[in-house]
Amino acid sequence: MKLFIGNKAYSSWSLRGWLACKLSGLPFEEAVVPLYDEAWEKRREGDEFAPSSGKVPILWDGDDIVVWDSLAIVEYLNEKTGNEKFWPTDPAARAMARSMAAEMHSSFAALRREHSMNIRQIYDAVPPSEAVKQDLARLMQLWAQARARHGGQGDFLFGPFGAADVMFAPVVTRLITYQLPVARFAEAYMHAIIAHPWMQEWIGGAQAEDWVIDRFEVPPQVA
Numbered sequence: 001m002k003l004f005i006g007n008k009a010y011s012s013w014s015l016r017g018w019l020a021c022k023l024s025g026l027p028f029e030e031a032v033v034p035l036y037d038e039a040w041e042k043r044r045e046g047d048e049f050a051p052s053s054g055k056v057p058i059l060w061d062g063d064d065i066v067v068w069d070s071l072a073i074v075e076y077l078n079e080k081t082g083n084e085k086f087w088p089t090d091p092a093a094r095a096m097a098r099s100m101a102a103e104m105h106s107s108f109a110a111l112r113r114e115h116s117m118n119i120r121q122i123y124d125a126v127p128p129s130e131a132v133k134q135d136l137a138r139l140m141q142l143w144a145q146a147r148a149r150h151g152g153q154g155d156f157l158f159g160p161f162g163a164a165d166v167m168f169a170p171v172v173t174r175l176i177t178y179q180l181p182v183a184r185f186a187e188a189y190m191h192a193i194i195a196h197p198w199m200q201e202w203i204g205g206a207q208a209e210d211w212v213i214d215r216f217e218v219p220p221q222v223a
Contacts, residue, residue: 001028006056008032008206010216012117012170015202016070017057019166022198023085024077028059034211071105074163086163093150097157097164100142104167111135115178116216117170119206125179126220132180139171140183147189155192169193178220 003021005014021028033056058068059076067076078086088094110131128136146157146164157164172193175182182190193199 001026001062002031002060003028004031004033004056004058004060006033007209007211007213008202009120009209009211010117010213011056012112012173013055013070014057015117015170015173016166017059017073018202019169019198020070020074020077020086020163021059023161023163023166024081025085026077026081032205032209071101071167074101074166078163086166088150088158088162090150093158096146096150097162100146100157100164101167103142104164104171108135108139108171111139111171111174115174115180115220117174118177118216119173119203121177121217121219123178123219128178128180136180136182140186143168143186143189144183147185156189161196165193169199 001021003017005011005018008014018030021030055068057070057073058066059073060066061076061080067073074086088097110129114129114132143157150158152159154160156162157168172190174180175190176194194203
């Protein structure tokens with residue numbers, strides 16, 4: 001398999017696709033494609049990117065199977081590994097985990113828009129907008145319910161690291177980068193995500209990158 005991803009410092013969706021590949025346990029090659037450089041538009045027209053219209057991540061499994069969109073990559077790899085590594089075995093926990101992953105995929109627009117991922121920075125805290133406060137409240141609600149109902153003795157949302165954590169991991173980096181307010185219980189979960197060996201590997205790769213995209217390097221402004 002070959003996974004095309006964007007800059008590790010900035011590309012939250014790439015992180016999700018990459019974590020999914022790591023969780024699968026299957027060997028894969030990663031290809032980092034610098035986002036928005038002078039060759040970006042031409043590169044997006046290449047055959048390897050054509051099915052996704054140039055978006056990353058995009059996963060090729062051989063020469064004929066191509067999967068793009070992080071949640072689709074999660075589901076493809078879940079099937080490929082026998083439906084055993086990504087989702088909880090308990091039906092109630094699995095239903096909740098899938099619902100949370102889908103909500104993460106489609107929601108939290110204010111948090112995404114106003115606090116883009118930049119894994120190399122920690123900015124001074126600035127009070128979030130009302131829209132972001134609403135996103136944060138919903139995020140805390142989801143995490144609290146997952147941990148209380150299905151977290152068990154594990155450190156992650158549903159006990160062991162799984163697909164739901166894959167989907168929320170980039171959000172954890174945003175909360176840290178912008179020092180956004182979170183409930184006290186969430187701090188332990190955030191620490192578990194950041195301390196995970198795969199996250200440490202990704203963060204190390206981000207720190208080693210030379211690329212800087214100015215629009216993602218703007219600190220938050222006081223409203």
